Amino acid sequence: MADNRVLAAAFGVLIVAWALRSHTAGFFIGMPAPSLWIGFVATVLVLIFTPAVMIKARWTVTGAVIVGVINIIMHIFAVNLMPMGKVYGPAVSLILAVLFTYFSFRAYLEK
Numbered sequence: 807m808a809d810n811r812v813l814a815a816a817f818g819v820l821i822v823a824w825a826l827r828s829h830t831a832g833f834f835i836g837m838p839a840p841s842l843w844i845g846f847v848a849t850v851l852v853l854i855f856t857p858a859v860m861i862k863a864r865w866t867v868t869g870a871v872i873v874g875v876i877n878i879i880m881h882i883f884a885v886n887l888m889p890m891g892k893v894y895g896p897a898v899s900l901i902l903a904v905l906f907t908y909f910s911f912r913a914y915l916e917k
Contacts (some may be wrong), residue, residue, distance in 0.1 A: 810913035810916060811859055811867070811909075813905075814867075814906055815859050815860055817905045819856060820902050821852050821877065821899065821906055822849055824895075825849045825899065841883075841887065848876055851876065851877075852873055854873075856870075864914070867910055867914040870907075870910035871914055874911075877906070877907070878900065878903045878907060881896050881899045881903055885897055
C-alpha cells in the first residue's frame with residue numbers, strides 16, 4: 807500500500823497537470839483576469855508543496871493541507887462561475903484538490 811505522502815504528491819502532480827491541460831484546452835476562455843491569477847497562484851502553491859510533502863518535516867504537510875483547502879475553495883467558486891457546458895474542468899480540479907487535501911491531512915495525522 808502506498809504511503810499517504812506519496813499519494814498526496816501524486817495528486818499534487820495531477821492537479822498541476824490538469825491545470826496546464828485546462829489552460830491549453832481553453833476551459834478558462836472568458837473568465838475574468840483576477841480569477842485566472844488566483845488560479846495561477848494556487849497552482850504554483852501546489853507545485854511548491856508537492857515535492858515538499860515528501861519531506862518528513864511536519865510543517866510541509868501542514869502547508870500542503872492549507873494549500874489543498876485554498877484549492878478546494880477556489881474550485882468551488884470556479885464551478886459556480888463557469889457556464890454549465892464548461893463546468894467539468896473545474897469539477898475534476900475540485901475532486902483532485904479534495905484528494906490532495908485528504909491524503910495530506912492523513913500524512914499530517916501520522917506520527
